[in-house]
Amino acid sequence: MTWPGHGYKLVIVCSKGTYIRSLARDLGEKLGCGAFLKDLVRTVYGPFKVGDAASPESLQNAITAGQLSSLLYPADYPLTGWPKYITTSDEALKITGGLSINLIGVNPGDDTYQRAYHPDGHFLAVMKFMPDSGLWHPEKVFNL
Numbered sequence: 001m002t003w004p005g006h007g008y009k010l011v012i013v014c015s016k017g018t019y020i021r022s023l024a025r026d027l028g029e030k031l032g033c034g035a036f037l038k039d040l041v042r043t044v045y046g047p048f049k050v051g052d053a054a055s056p057e058s059l060q061n062a063i064t065a066g067q068l069s070s071l072l073y074p075a076d077y078p079l080t081g082w083p084k085y086i087t088t089s090d091e092a093l094k095i096t097g098g099l100s101i102n103l104i105g106v107n108p109g110d111d112t113y114q115r116a117y118h119p120d121g122h123f124l125a126v127m128k129f130m131p132d133s134g135l136w137h138p139e140k141v142f143n144l
Helices: 020-031 056-064 089-096
Strands: 084-086 113-117 123-130 135-141
Touching: 089 113, 089 123, 089 135, 113 135
Parallel strands: 084 113
Antiparallel strands: 113 123, 123 135
């Protein structure tokens, strides 16, 4: 039992769209004592984990040494769970121009987003399937 001024610490594994503050309120109602959220710490978000974060000191050292890029993830890192499509040079040119294209051999199924890569291997764009046209549209282009 907890006395006023005390509380519980919970570790909750949940999917996106879960409202943790509402969960605390609902638990308090079920227990008949009321509840609120004092602290909320997100320890994992997609592929990112708090334990993998760089400390302020390591950031400063990397900046001073001109090595900040060694601590950064590639632009496509958060999307590694999405399907990957390697474009032709012609497709890459159309994508960087903002044109919708047919991704040869790709059936959207449940995957309405694709990662598109230039033939040289660099991350090119996030492609979104547009059902009305049956084409894939470059939602975000990373012409790095």
